[in-house]
Each structure stands twice: as C-alpha cells, then as structure tokens.
Amino acid sequence: MKIPILNPDSHSKIGWDILILILTIAITIIIPLIMVYHLPLSGFLLVFDILISLIFIADILIESHTAYSDQRELIRDKEKIMNRYMGMAFVTDLLAAFPFFMILSFFQNPLLLRIALLSNILRLLKLFRVKRTIGRIRNSKRLNPSFIRMSLLIFWILIAAHLISCAWMAIWEDPAALNPLNAESMYLRSFYWTVTTLTTIGYGDISPSTNLETIFVIIIELIGAGMYGFIIGNIANIIANIDIAKSQYQEKMEKVTTFLRYKNIPHDLKVKISDYYDYLWESRRGYDESSILQDLPKPLKTSVSLFLNRGIIQKVPIFKGANEEFIKEVILNLNPVVFTPGDYVVIKGEIGYEMYFISRGSVDVVSEDESIVYATLGAGSFFGEIALLLSAPRNATIKAKDYCDCYSLDKETFDQILVRFPEFAEKIREMAEKRRAETEEKQKKK
Known part of the structure; x- marks a missing residue:
C-alpha cells in the first residue's frame, strides 16, 4: 500500500501528533511506577504495552511520510524526507516502539524478564518529541507563544518531579519499617520530598538514612539549586512577555x-x-493595524486586507461589477479611523473628501438641528460616496452614536484609482448621481 506524503499542518496530522503527545505523557507517568512497584505486565498493562508498540510503529511510518519545511519551503520529496528522518529521530522512535518485553518474555528466563521490564524505560525516549510536537500544534492552531512556553515549563517541572519521586521510592528505605506505607502514601510522600528538595525548602522531615540515599539527595539538591533559578527566571520572562x-x-x-x-x-x-x-x-x-500591515510584503498585505475588508467593499452598490484588481486597489488604500460617541463624522454642507465604511459600532444620520434621526447605520454600512465622487457638498450630517471603527477612502487616492481603471469611472459616477437623487427624495419625504 502506497502511503501518501502528509502535510505537517493538516488536521489529521495534528490530531495524530496530539494522540502521540497524550500517550507519551501517559507512559512517562505509568512506566516508572511499574518499575518501582514491580507490577507484572499482564492483563490491562500487557494490552496497553502492545497497543503502545503498535501505535508507535505506525508513528514511524507516518513520520517517514510527513513533509517538512526548509527555509519556509514545504519539502514533499519522499527521498529527502527519508534522508532527513533516518537519523537520531528514527533511532529514538524505533527504540521507543520496539516490543522488547513481548519478545523477551517468551523465554521465561528470570534475568531476561527483568531486562524486559527495564527495557520499557526506552519508551520514555518519546519525550524528545514533545517540544517538536508542541511546536507543530502551536504553528497550526496559532496559539500564544508565551502560553506554550509556560505550559512546557510546567510540564517539564512535573515530569522531572515525577521521575525523581519514583527514583527516590526505588532506593528509599522507610525508617518506619514496622508500619510500612501503602503505595499511594509512599508516592505522595516521595513527591512531597521531591518538591521541597527541588525548591530548596527541605524541611528535613524526610531525610536520607543510607549512603546511596545521601548521594542521591546531594545530586537532587544540586539539580534543585540550578532549577530554582532557571524556573524563576523563565517564569518572570514569560509573564513579562504575556503582559508586554x-x-x-x-x-x-x-x-x-x-x-x-x-x-x-x-x-x-x-x-x-x-x-x-x-x-x-x-x-x-x-x-496598530496600519503599522502591522505596513511591515508585510505587498502580496501578504493584499491577502490580509482582502480577508478583513472584502465583505465591506462588496456591499457598496457602486463597486458591484468591478473587477478583482479594482477591488484590491480600493481595499489596499483604506485607512482605519475611530470616532468617539458624539463625534461629527460629516456635516451637511461641507465639501467631502472621504467616504467611510463602518467596521464596528454605529452612526446616526441626523437633520441639521439634530431633531430628526433619518437612519442609523451599523457595521457593514457605508456613507459619503456621493460627495467623494461628485465633489458635492455633504447632503446630511452624520454623528457617531457610540465608539465607531471605520475605514476611510480619500478622494485623491480614489481619483488615482479611477484613472487606472477608466472603464469603471463613468459607470460609478452615474450610480453616484442616481444614489444622490434617491437620498434627497427620502429626505424630502421625511
């Protein structure tokens, strides 16, 4: 069966990456506990182990058929993908997927069974994939980088604390041997000891009683001293970036x-x-929308502007039937502007040099003495096109009803666009004349 080359940002690939991430976290928690408590790999645990092997083998096939980015270019060539994958990534994935326990357990040799049990620790090699997987998910879902950094930091702290707790349980000789702790209490006390040691608090209520424990405690205290400063520095940096x-x-x-x-x-x-x-x-x-778009190359700027404003422009009757290039030019020359409640956007009788498109908020079309509200225009509406096209005085006063986000198009720029698209110029002016007549007729009736 021929396996197609997968896009790393596709929904199916991201879904698979999330599954592998969840399983990696699960085995990182379960395998150390199996080894510490000497649990037999039978029943549910055996089925889980077999399932993990099958999924990790499938993951090797999927990873070896997933495209990758090289200097922003998506590489889909199968040979290049294979050459890139057949390195440390393949070795770690293979060791993590290989069913050592299932193979060695067939021999029924106590030593081999012990080795088989220890071999499960190779599954933890999948932890090397966590950062890359999180990176793919972040890029696909456009998650906040600071949130991802904080989540990864917490993840690694908890994983380190869990592994150290399991190691402490493996060597810990409980001084209260006459009243041994149950499994849950033993893990809880070990985790408590790990946290107090790593955070350099160290209350001393749990202390080493053998040379091996003493050496282990010294090592963890040295690690904790370094981790404490590293964690505090990273958290401060992340919080600063989140709130920048x-x-x-x-x-x-x-x-x-x-x-x-x-x-x-x-x-x-x-x-x-x-x-x-x-x-x-x-x-x-x-x-600031303008400054962000200004930094983009023109093709990207055009794409973003079209996405943001195409719907507004297409609602304007005078632009209906215009070709794509004309619409692009209009959209690229829109300028964002904000009006506060009570601001006069346009005043009747003044010469108009802009037309406006409402993105958010609303405005009232009012009489000169503001005693009559002819209409209320909301998001998606537009006004001022008659004065813009015909160089005529404004035929109405328009006042911001609340905070109003608009886009403006000035006359000078629009005239330059019409020069480049003469086939639309006359048609647009005819439509503007017609719209002015309709507006004046409505105002007379009111």
Missing part, C-alpha cells in the same frame, strides 16, 4: 495623563481622551 502589550499601554497612558495635566486640559476632555484610549485597548489589545 498591557505594559506598553500603561506606559503610554502615563505619558498622556502627564501631558493632559501639564497643559491644564479641562476635566471633561481628559475623561473623553482617557475613554478613547481605553476603547482602543479593549478593542485592539494594543496593536
């Missing part, structure tokens, strides 16, 4: 507040400015 946008926002607000106080800005205006920045933080979390 918030920190930048707070720093900016301090500067704004200082400026407003220094210039004796009236209290009402201070509140309005503060509310504006709060809205920007709540709605955008500190990012």
Whole structure:
C-alpha cells in the first residue's frame, strides 16, 4: 500500500501528533511506577504495552511520510524526507516502539524478564518529541507563544518531579519499617520530598538514612539549586512577555495623563481622551493595524486586507461589477479611523473628501438641528460616496452614536484609482448621481 506524503499542518496530522503527545505523557507517568512497584505486565498493562508498540510503529511510518519545511519551503520529496528522518529521530522512535518485553518474555528466563521490564524505560525516549510536537500544534492552531512556553515549563517541572519521586521510592528505605506505607502514601510522600528538595525548602522531615540515599539527595539538591533559578527566571520572562502589550499601554497612558495635566486640559476632555484610549485597548489589545500591515510584503498585505475588508467593499452598490484588481486597489488604500460617541463624522454642507465604511459600532444620520434621526447605520454600512465622487457638498450630517471603527477612502487616492481603471469611472459616477437623487427624495419625504 502506497502511503501518501502528509502535510505537517493538516488536521489529521495534528490530531495524530496530539494522540502521540497524550500517550507519551501517559507512559512517562505509568512506566516508572511499574518499575518501582514491580507490577507484572499482564492483563490491562500487557494490552496497553502492545497497543503502545503498535501505535508507535505506525508513528514511524507516518513520520517517514510527513513533509517538512526548509527555509519556509514545504519539502514533499519522499527521498529527502527519508534522508532527513533516518537519523537520531528514527533511532529514538524505533527504540521507543520496539516490543522488547513481548519478545523477551517468551523465554521465561528470570534475568531476561527483568531486562524486559527495564527495557520499557526506552519508551520514555518519546519525550524528545514533545517540544517538536508542541511546536507543530502551536504553528497550526496559532496559539500564544508565551502560553506554550509556560505550559512546557510546567510540564517539564512535573515530569522531572515525577521521575525523581519514583527514583527516590526505588532506593528509599522507610525508617518506619514496622508500619510500612501503602503505595499511594509512599508516592505522595516521595513527591512531597521531591518538591521541597527541588525548591530548596527541605524541611528535613524526610531525610536520607543510607549512603546511596545521601548521594542521591546531594545530586537532587544540586539539580534543585540550578532549577530554582532557571524556573524563576523563565517564569518572570514569560509573564513579562504575556503582559508586554498591557505594559506598553500603561506606559503610554502615563505619558498622556502627564501631558493632559501639564497643559491644564479641562476635566471633561481628559475623561473623553482617557475613554478613547481605553476603547482602543479593549478593542485592539494594543496593536496598530496600519503599522502591522505596513511591515508585510505587498502580496501578504493584499491577502490580509482582502480577508478583513472584502465583505465591506462588496456591499457598496457602486463597486458591484468591478473587477478583482479594482477591488484590491480600493481595499489596499483604506485607512482605519475611530470616532468617539458624539463625534461629527460629516456635516451637511461641507465639501467631502472621504467616504467611510463602518467596521464596528454605529452612526446616526441626523437633520441639521439634530431633531430628526433619518437612519442609523451599523457595521457593514457605508456613507459619503456621493460627495467623494461628485465633489458635492455633504447632503446630511452624520454623528457617531457610540465608539465607531471605520475605514476611510480619500478622494485623491480614489481619483488615482479611477484613472487606472477608466472603464469603471463613468459607470460609478452615474450610480453616484442616481444614489444622490434617491437620498434627497427620502429626505424630502421625511
């Protein structure tokens, strides 16, 4: 059967990676406990061991048929994939998958059975895959890098604590031998000892009583001293990165507040400015769309802009029937703008130089004295196209009802676009004239 080359970011491959990750965590917990408690591999544990071998063998086949990225290029050539995989990755995967216990247990030799039991520790070689697997999942699901780093740090701390606890149980000679602990209590006390030792607390209520235990404790204390500083440093760094946008926002607000106080800005205006920045933080979390898009190459910028704004542009009647290139040019020249509640977006009678597309929020179309609300426009609506196209005065006053995220298109830019697409220029102007007549008719009726 011919196995197809898999995309590493496909849903099926990511699902398989998650399964391998879960099984890796499971065997990392179970195998050390089997060895410490000398549990026989029979019944459920034997079935589990066989199942693990079969899945890990299947994983070798899947990994050897998975494309990989080389300098952002997806390599799908089977020979190149095989050459890349047939190294340490293949060796560790093979050792982790090989059914040593099933083969050696057939000989019924006590020594071989002991070796077979010890060979299960080779399954833990799959731990070397954890970072790579998490990386694939993160790239596919676009998870927060700081969240992934924190999760990995906690994972490795818990795994290290578990393995050290199992090792301590294996050599620990319980001083309360006359009243031996049950399995659960023994593991719990071992885990407690591990945590207090690694965190350099070391209460001393559990202490070594043999030379072997003393040597082991010295080693773990040295490891703990290094781990403690490493963990604290990493956690501080991760938290700083998680909150970096918030920190930048707070720093900016301090500067704004200082400026407003220094210039004796009236209290009402201070509140309005503060509310504006709060809205920007709540709605955008500190990012500036224009600056982000500006850093992208034009093909990527076009793709992102089309994704964000195509729906808005396609709702505008005057743009219906326009070709793809015309739509792209319009979208690439949109500028984001925010209006606060009560702001006049356009005023009747003034010459208009922009049209607007509402992305979020709403505006009221009102009479000159604001006694009549002709209409309320929400997300996906547009206005100002008549003044933009015909260089005519605004025929209505429009006021922001609440915080309103819009995109503006200025007349100078739009005229340049029309020069490049003359076949649409006359058609668009005719439609604008028709729309102006319809709007004036509606206002007369009201």
